Amino acid sequence: MPFTILKKRELVPTIHQVDVAAPRVAEKAMPGQFVILRIDEYGERIPLTIADFDAADGTVTLIFQEIGKTTRQLASLDAGDSIADLAGPLGRASSIERFGTVVCVGGGVGIAPIFPIARGLKAAGNRVISIIGARSADILFWEERLEEASSEFYVTTDDGTKGHHGFVTDIVQKVIESGEPVDRVIAIGPPVMMRAVAGVTKPFGVKTVVSLNPIMVDGTGMCGACRVLVGGATKFACVDGPEFDAHEVDFTLLMSRLAMYLPEEQEALECEAAAEPKI
Amino acid sequence: MKTESKPEKRPEMAKQSPSERRSNFEEVALGYNRYEAVAEAKRCLDCKKPPCIKGCPVGVDIPRFIRQIAEEDFDSAALTLKSTNSLPAICGRVCPQETQCEAVCVLGKSGKGDPIAIGGLERFVADYEMEMGVTAPDLPAPTGKRVAVVGAGPAGLTAAAELAKMGHAVTVFESLHAAGGVLVYGIPEFRLPKSIVAAEVDFIRRLGADMRMNSVIGKIGMVDELLSGYDAVFLGTGAGLPSFLGIDGENLNGVYSANEFLTRVNLMKAYLFPEFDTPVKKRRRTIVVGGGNVAMDSARCALRLGAGEVTIVYRRGEDELPARAEEVLNAKEKGIIFRLLTNPIRILGDENNWVTGMECINMELCEPDESGRCRPVPVPDTEHTIPADVVVIAIGTSPNPLVSMTTPDLETARYGTIVADETGATSKPGVFAGGDIVTGSATVISAMGAGKVAAKAIDEYVRGSARL
Ligand SMILES: Cc1cc2nc3c(=O)[nH]c(=O)nc-3n(C[C@H](O)[C@H](O)[C@H](O)COP(=O)(O)OP(=O)(O)OC[C@H]3O[C@@H](n4cnc5c(N)ncnc54)[C@H](O)[C@@H]3O)c2cc1C
Ligand SMILES: Cc1cc2nc3c(=O)[nH]c(=O)nc-3n(C[C@H](O)[C@H](O)[C@H](O)COP(=O)(O)OP(=O)(O)OC[C@H]3O[C@@H](n4cnc5c(N)ncnc54)[C@H](O)[C@@H]3O)c2cc1C
Ligand code: SF4
Numbered sequence: 001m002p003f004t005i006l007k008k009r010e011l012v013p014t015i016h017q018v019d020v021a022a023p024r025v026a027e028k029a030m031p032g033q034f035v036i037l038r039i040d041e042y043g044e045r046i047p048l049t050i051a052d053f054d055a056a057d058g059t060v061t062l063i064f065q066e067i068g069k070t071t072r073q074l075a076s077l078d079a080g081d082s083i084a085d086l087a088g089p090l091g092r093a094s095s096i097e098r099f100g101t102v103v104c105v106g107g108g109v110g111i112a113p114i115f116p117i118a119r120g121l122k123a124a125g126n127r128v129i130s131i132i133g134a135r136s137a138d139i140l141f142w143e144e145r146l147e148e149a150s151s152e153f154y155v156t157t158d159d160g161t162k163g164h165h166g167f168v169t170d171i172v173q174k175v176i177e178s179g180e181p182v183d184r185v186i187a188i189g190p191p192v193m194m195r196a197v198a199g200v201t202k203p204f205g206v207k208t209v210v211s212l213n214p215i216m217v218d219g220t221g222m223c224g225a226c227r228v229l230v231g232g233a234t235k236f237a238c239v240d241g242p243e244f245d246a247h248e249v250d251f252t253l254l255m256s257r258l259a260m261y262l263p264e265e266q267e268a269l270e271c272e273a274a275a276e277p278k279i
Numbered sequence: 280m281k282t283e284s285k286p287e288k289r290p291e292m293a294k295q296s297p298s299e300r301r302s303n304f305e306e307v308a309l310g311y312n313r314y315e316a317v318a319e320a321k322r323c324l325d326c327k328k329p330p331c332i333k334g335c336p337v338g339v340d341i342p343r344f345i346r347q348i349a350e351e352d353f354d355s356a357a358l359t360l361k362s363t364n365s366l367p368a369i370c371g372r373v374c375p376q377e378t379q380c381e382a383v384c385v386l387g388k389s390g391k392g393d394p395i396a397i398g399g400l401e402r403f404v405a406d407y408e409m410e411m412g413v414t415a416p417d418l419p420a421p422t423g424k425r426v427a428v429v430g431a432g433p434a435g436l437t438a439a440a441e442l443a444k445m446g447h448a449v450t451v452f453e454s455l456h457a458a459g460g461v462l463v464y465g466i467p468e469f470r471l472p473k474s475i476v477a478a479e480v481d482f483i484r485r486l487g488a489d490m491r492m493n494s495v496i497g498k499i500g501m502v503d504e505l506l507s508g509y510d511a512v513f514l515g516t517g518a519g520l521p522s523f524l525g526i527d528g529e530n531l532n533g534v535y536s537a538n539e540f541l542t543r544v545n546l547m548k549a550y551l552f553p554e555f556d557t558p559v560k561k562r563r564r565t566i567v568v569g570g571g572n573v574a575m576d577s578a579r580c581a582l583r584l585g586a587g588e589v590t591i592v593y594r595r596g597e598d599e600l601p602a603r604a605e606e607v608l609n610a611k612e613k614g615i616i617f618r619l620l621t622n623p624i625r626i627l628g629d630e631n632n633w634v635t636g637m638e639c640i641n642m643e644l645c646e647p648d649e650s651g652r653c654r655p656v657p658v659p660d661t662e663h664t665i666p667a668d669v670v671v672i673a674i675g676t677s678p679n680p681l682v683s684m685t686t687p688d689l690e691t692a693r694y695g696t697i698v699a700d701e702t703g704a705t706s707k708p709g710v711f712a713g714g715d716i717v718t719g720s721a722t723v724i725s726a727m728g729a730g731k732v733a734a735k736a737i738d739e740y741v742r743g744s745a746r747l
């Protein structure tokens with residue numbers, strides 16, 4: 001049974017939101033979990049985090065960045081179109097407890113998955129300090145939603161077009177150094193950002209959690225494509241994660257494994273371009 | 280009937296030539312034509328006490344369907360097969376007949392000639408039926424009972440088909456996007472075309488089973504939740520968790536579990552990349568670690584993907600290779616290199632985290648111990664390096680814990696298998712299990728057999744519970 005796209009919009013250039021009718025997934029989804037989708041018979045299975053879910057409407061919201069063949073194809077779909085396969089919710093849910101003060105960091109497209117976590121943490125009675133960052137103001141999204149889900153809210157841009165001119169780590173450092181006791185940091189974004197956040201919090205001994213995004217195939221523990229090294233032990237991110245202790249993660253390995261198929265990904269894009277009708 | 284005038288040899292099944300098949304994924308063995316099939320069927324002695332039936336784990340009435348082929352009544356032969364084996368086109372292709380039904384055939388045992396090519400004949404009938412268009416049997420009146428089947432591998436599919444034929448409403452939950460289990464993600468196209476699996480699945484759908492793909496039980500629903508909506512649950516979730524060696528370098532780029540390598544190639548059709556979107560590394564030199572059928576399948580896939588050099592590294596000797604002898608011969612014929620009595624020590628990589636080779640050590644077999652197995656021991660100072668760009672680890676799998684982890688009162692054994700009695704009943708009332716999830720990695724036919732036995736027990740259970 002295909003999954004129908006109910007809503008689709010481009011939030012900012014190259015970042016899109018789709019709301020998909022998937023009642024069973026919506027009913028079970030928890031913050032921090034993801035789905036694996038396959039657009040059609042020829043498609044690759046790709047993981048996307050559940051950025052929001054509405055059990056009453058039976059929808060899940062996915063936010064994705066166009067970076068390669070599959071995400072571009074997904075971006076070309078409209079409301080009314082459908083996706084052949086969508087499996088989930090997968091992975092372990094984010095632990096939502098009353099920790100005290102939690103800093104939630106979202107970078108780039110990682111702003112989306114940090115939202116339901118921040119919302120959940122605030123509802124659980126935490127003081128939530130959210131820090132979101134992007135390269136530039138024109139690719140920032142969901143600021144109001146995050147602000148609403150937070151007790152304190154910061155924006156950073158690499159080029160200074162909005163909020164703090166600099167990186168999310170600058171604010172993380174400032175908050176911790178301000179002397180306010182921070183009980184937990186959770187960071188989702190590009191691996192370099194997550195590694196940087198881990199680097200900032202480690203000297204202070206603040207428990208830090210990151211959501212890892214290795215290449216996946218089945219998402220159920222069957223293949224081992226998603227192997228990551230955490231505290232010297234190999235873990236399957238799809239079932240043991242995707243969230244792990246940031247201070248234990250081998251980010252270098254994660255990044256090199258993410259680059260495994262670069263030549264093939266380029267080939268897929270070129271092949272796609274060649275197939276487009278020439279006007 | 281003058282038995283002595285019968286030919287001793289079975290007809291050789293037509294195959295693609297080795298040079299052709301090295302480079303494509305089309306089926307290797309092409310099957311018998313009707314003349315060959317009838318001639319082969321006529322060799323059958325139609326024994327009074329046929330041992331072959333006992334050799335078959337599901338007890339197919341072999342002499343009967345063979346007699347029907349000899350009489351050129353292929354429709355009846357198909358009915359005979361289907362009455363005990365719901366997936367004959369698949370079994371005919373992948374069953375290890377040489378150790379089952381054909382191993383006990385009187386013709387072979389008495390030295391009068393080759394055993395009857397039971398698998399080949401089974402495949403012929405199933406293919407004939409498929410070509411003619413299969414008609415779904417008449418179903419009994421609905422019983423009003425609902426059964427959930429978890430996992431659409433051979434065990435789950437068989438249980439679903441049997442239960443549907445008994446009139447129960449069956450819903451199958453499968454985590455992947457396609458039904459078939461190992462038949463679609465593991466066994467390569469050239470041994471078992473996926474169109475055959477799809478046709479068999481379609482048949483089960485036509486029996487009325489509701490097939491829900493993309494449904495990971497333990498995530499989208501728990502066994503306890505299923506029990507509130509269904510009268511019984513069958514677990515056929517297989518043994519899909521890949522084992523790794525636990526040596527240095529296993530997370531290097533280019534190192535795959537056999538499950539990942541085969542899933543990319545077979546389920547995701549990476550051999551047709553970029554027409555299909557999923558890539559797989561096609562490189563010059565591939566090492567496959569392991570000696571079973573999964574290792575042979577991986578090696579053959581690597582060769583077909585264009586690897587010039589494929590080496591199988593196995594720590595025991597030739598006699599201990601768990602793969603079918605025929606498969607080993609096949610592999611050798613195609614130029615796959617066997618490094619037996621060789622054990623990996625670590626996998627070597629370059630500065631970009633890419634595999635460059637594997638360091639191994641020679642092994643020797645000691646005297647067999649009480650259990651009859653020889654434990655291989657390393658020979659000192661025999662470390663050596665085999666260069667490689669891709670390494671596939673095919674040393675086995677264990678049950679995926681997703682279901683047992685989320686079903687606390689389900690008893691499991693060491694290595695995570697689910698404990699079930701001979702009828703498939705587990706420690707949890709209303710929950711039955713069968714196939715690799717109970718036995719650990721076994722065979723297609725044994726999983727089917729377990730699915731069938733459990734279906735019978737489930738039938739009794741749900742009918743019995745009606746009386747309560
Ligand atoms: C648990 C998890 C959650 C994710 N959530 C989101 C999200 O909410 N929004 C979002 O934009 N992205 C998310 N990603 C990343 C997203 O899956 C990839 O961007 C996507 O697969 C790229 O596919 P492509 O064909 O467009 O690009 P490609 O050109 O195929 O690949 C581009 C890059 O994406 C990564 N990638 C490729 N294939 C896969 C795969 N099968 N699985 C994982 N990564 C892959 C690789 O690093 C690759 O270099 C998530 C990844 C994981 C593991
Ligand atoms: C590469 C390879 C080659 C083989 N070759 C042969 C051969 O030639 N001959 C032979 O007889 N045997 C062969 N085997 C063994 C044979 O395939 C297995 O013994 C058989 O498939 C087991 O059947 P099963 O139904 O128990 O499990 P599987 O076939 O493993 O099916 C289990 C199914 O359950 C699904 N599942 C798992 N967990 C969940 C969950 N939580 N929720 C929903 N669904 C779930 C899986 O996705 C899968 O589809 C081979 C195995 C492999 C790996
Ligand atoms: S099902 Fe397998 S074992 Fe049984 S008769 Fe057919 S080929 Fe032989």
Ligand code: FES
Nearest residue numbers: 219221223224238
């Ligand atoms: S994606 Fe296959 S095991 Fe995690």
